[in-house]
Amino acid sequence: MSDIVRRAILDAADAIEAAREPLCELDASTGDGDHGVTMAIGARGVRRQLEAVDGDAPEPLVRAAARGMAGAGGAIGPIYGRGLLAVADVLQADDGRDEAPDRLLGALARCVAAAESAITELGHAAPGDKTILDALIPTGLALRQAADDAMPLADGLQTACAAARAGADSTVEMAATIGRAARFGEGSRGTADPGATSFAIIVDALVTSALASVGSHVADQVDP
Numbered sequence: 001m002s003d004i005v006r007r008a009i010l011d012a013a014d015a016i017e018a019a020r021e022p023l024c025e026l027d028a029s030t031g032d033g034d035h036g037v038t039m040a041i042g043a044r045g046v047r048r049q050l051e052a053v054d055g056d057a058p059e060p061l062v063r064a065a066a067r068g069m070a071g072a073g074g075a076i077g078p079i080y081g082r083g084l085l086a087v088a089d090v091l092q093a094d095d096g097r098d099e100a101p102d103r104l105l106g107a108l109a110r111c112v113a114a115a116e117s118a119i120t121e122l123g124h125a126a127p128g129d130k131t132i133l134d135a136l137i138p139t140g141l142a143l144r145q146a147a148d149d150a151m152p153l154a155d156g157l158q159t160a161c162a163a164a165r166a167g168a169d170s171t172v173e174m175a176a177t178i179g180r181a182a183r184f185g186e187g188s189r190g191t192a193d194p195g196a197t198s199f200a201i202i203v204d205a206l207v208t209s210a211l212a213s214v215g216s217h218v219a220d221q222v223d224p
Contacts, residue, residue: 005058006050008209009065013043015205016198027194030181035076035194042072042080059091075123075179076195079132082122083115090114105147105156112140123178130174130181130188132195135167139203154211161207168192168200 016023016039023036046068053064062084070081090111116136125131142163146156171193176182181193 003056004210004213005061006056007213008206009046009050009061011209012202012205013046015201016040016043019198019201023194023198026191026197029191030176030184030188031194032180034074035198038072038074038076039198042069042077045069045071059088059095062088062091076132076198079119079122079195082118083136086114086118087111104153105143105151108160109140109143109147112136112143116140125178128174129178130171130176130193130196131178132193132199134171134174134193135164135196135199135203138163138167139199154214157207157211161204164200164203168196171196 020036020040023039024033025036027033027035046065049064049068050061053060066081066084066088069084070077072080090107094107094110116133119133119136120126123131125133127133127137139160142160143156146159151159169192172191173189174193175186176184176188176193181188
């Protein structure tokens, strides 16, 4: 199961590249229309960086993903770069902890909380400003609640995925108050935030990939 993280990151990169045009169309309403292009550049950068990492330990893979996304440029590149580095720092601090499935949701919640803090410090955004945080924060809350409720891993991941999508969808009714979209003020209502939307796509791809990998591993173990 050691390759689950690498496979999930690569699947997320594929999902982002597949969503390039829709993300550009979404961004065109209140931005430069290049969010999909920037994210696709980041996805390709992530692949290149992962190729240089030997082994499948999560921390170096996440640091590689951070370098790949940071090189994408625009406003979103540094946001993902900083957030992913914060996740890697948590993974480094947690190294050696029990990674039993019933503890993973709590570990993931800590990772998301660290990313939230790092991104907030970088961009000074807050919930309701119509940014990636409006999808990221609900994801972290869902993971923490799932961990506190001792929810099965698969159920907890799916709950977090649903929270990311709902958070992204909630930005449709928000007026942007930060970033380029803030120029449109009330005119930015009616479309989802591209950053929150791409984040939800990434979470969906990560969860789908991880659950498929775990299911495949379990099937191999019971196969006669």
